[in-house]
Each structure stands twice: as C-alpha cells, then as structure tokens.
Amino acid sequence: MLHFYFNRTLLFYSLSLLRRTHFTYFHCHITCAPAFVSLYASFILLTLPLSIFLVTNYKLFLTPLSTVQEIVSQDSLNNSIQ
Secondary structure (H helix, E strand, O other), X not given: OHHHHHHHHHXXXXXXXXXXXXXXXXXXXXXXXXXXXXXXXXXXXXXXXXXXXXXXOHHXXXXXXXXXXXXXXXXXXXXXXX
C-alpha cells in the first residue's frame, strides 16, 4: 500500500514539474526572444573585428616562432648597422 502511494505521489510531482517547466520554457521563449537575439547579435558584432583580423593575418599565426625571432634579429641587426 505504501509502495503504491509513493509511486502515485512521485508520478504526480513529476507531471507537475514537467507542466511547470514546459510552461516556463515557452513563456520565456516568447517573452525573452528579443533579449536572446540582441545578445547573439552583440556577441557577433563584438567578435567580428577579431574574426576579420584572424582571417586577414592567418599567415602571422602559421609562421613558426623561430622564424619570427630570426626576422626580428635580422631587423635589429640592420638597424644597428645603419
């Protein structure tokens, strides 16, 4: 008898929770959609300059560090000669 009562109570609470979260999800989805759209738009606008920089200067990041150090040392040597 106690087992049946426990299962029935658990079923009631889980259905109640499901109804509440379902309503909250759709309510928030309808009312908060402009906020999410503006959040995604601001994220894209903030990361757009970084994306453009990375795309245009991808060779800089593919160059090994030793090559960069050689170029810097060569430049400093040229500057010291002049």
